[in-house]
Amino acid sequence: MSDLVQTFAALGDATRFAIVERLLIRGALPAGDLLDVADISAPAISRHLKVLREAGLITQTVDKQRRIYAVDPAAMQSIEKWMLDHEAFWKGSLDRLAAALDRED
Amino acid sequence: MSDLVQTFAALGDATRFAIVERLLIRGALPAGDLLDVADISAPAISRHLKVLREAGLITQTVDKQRRIYAVDPAAMQSIEKWMLDHEAFWKGSLDRLAAALDRED
DNA sequence: TAGTTAATTAACCAAAGAGCGAATAATCAG
DNA sequence: CTGATTATTCGCTCTTTGGTTAATTAACTA
Numbered sequence: 001m002s003d004l005v006q007t008f009a010a011l012g013d014a015t016r017f018a019i020v021e022r023l024l025i026r027g028a029l030p031a032g033d034l035l036d037v038a039d040i041s042a043p044a045i046s047r048h049l050k051v052l053r054e055a056g057l058i059t060q061t062v063d064k065q066r067r068i069y070a071v072d073p074a075a076m077q078s079i080e081k082w083m084l085d086h087e088a089f090w091k092g093s094l095d096r097l098a099a100a101l102d103r104e105d
Numbered sequence: 106m107s108d109l110v111q112t113f114a115a116l117g118d119a120t121r122f123a124i125v126e127r128l129l130i131r132g133a134l135p136a137g138d139l140l141d142v143a144d145i146s147a148p149a150i151s152r153h154l155k156v157l158r159e160a161g162l163i164t165q166t167v168d169k170q171r172r173i174y175a176v177d178p179a180a181m182q183s184i185e186k187w188m189l190d191h192e193a194f195w196k197g198s199l200d201r202l203a204a205a206l207d208r209e210d
Numbered sequence: 211t212a213g214t215t216a217a218t219t220a221a222c223c224a225a226a227g228a229g230c231g232a233a234t235a236a237t238c239a240g
Numbered sequence: 241c242t243g244a245t246t247a248t249t250c251g252c253t254c255t256t257t258g259g260t261t262a263a264t265t266a267a268c269t270a
Contacts, residue, residue, distance in 0.1 A: 002119065002122070004122070005116070005117060005118065005119050005122045006117075008113045008114075008116035008117040008122070009113075009114070009116075009117025009118070010117070011110070011113035011114075011117070012110060012111075012113040012114025012115070012116070012117040013110070013114070013257095013258085014107065014110050015258090017107070017109070017110045017113070021191075024191040024194050024195070025191075025194075027194070030216080030217095031216075031217060031218090032215095032216065032217080040258085040259070040260090041259075041260065041261080042216090042217070042218090043217090043218075043219080043220095043259090043260080043261085043262095044258070044259060044260080045217095046217065046218055046219085047218090047219095047257095047258075047259090048258090049217095049218095050218090051257095064216090064266090064267065064268080065215070065216050065217075065265095065266055065267045065268070066216065066217085066267095067216085067217065067218090071194070071195060073194075073195040073196075076188065076191070076195035076196075077195065077196075079184070079188060080188055083181065083184060083185050083188065086126075086129040086130075086181070089129050089130075089132070089176070089178075090129070090176060090178040090181035090182065091178075091182075118227095118228090120228090135246080135247090136246075136247060136248090137245095137246065137247080145228085145229070145230090146229075146230060146231080147246090147247070147248090148229085148230075148231085148232095148247090148248075148249080148250095149228070149229060149230080150247095151247065151248055151249085152227095152228075152229090152248090152249095153228090154247095154248095155248090156227095169236090169237060169238080169246090170235095170236055170237040170238070170245070170246050170247075171237095171246065171247080172246080172247065172248090
């Protein structure tokens, strides 16, 4: 599986998406501060964190008995790169659509 | 499940990702021109197309007995919007990293 | 040392997902 | 009408995934 596919797969779960969003908004957080993103058990959250880590979306640093998680900007950049690689197709299509809508006036 | 999560989930499969990539590069194609993106049966491809359609990533138009598929630019744009919404965090982090690397010279 | 906090790993179960071959639907060509 | 083409839906199996509770690891507190 290509890296990007794994990245998308990791984001394709509501709980993991919520974890990433919170980390994007609040910055680095210990696992304990992520327990309430969904109404599931701590082990379940821990497993989601592992999936995100293995997909390269988040990094883990150890501080005493705490594990601090943060989004890895490189993963976000790889998504952005893919979008830019295909920008010519989808962005142009939107421009043409906007132009078509304009002409309807 | 939020629309965006469903979009990511749809892209988080190697076969479906390959279908979307081909459609981005070549533009609209009939189902038959997508059969060889993976070494699986036609029914399997058909099911993947259905998942992509239900996620809003591709559109289907009927032409005689052919079904023509194309990427929906709106789906791509919703991904791009999410990236931009959080750009301040991850893009800034990369800038800071680049600056730090520059200072190492 | 005993107890508490923070988080993970282990063992297990149910549901979802991805594959196949067979059957079906719809159109086209003779 | 018959047969070929294009693509889908159906019924089934097998694997993966996401959840649970219980047990474990590691560090802090008194």
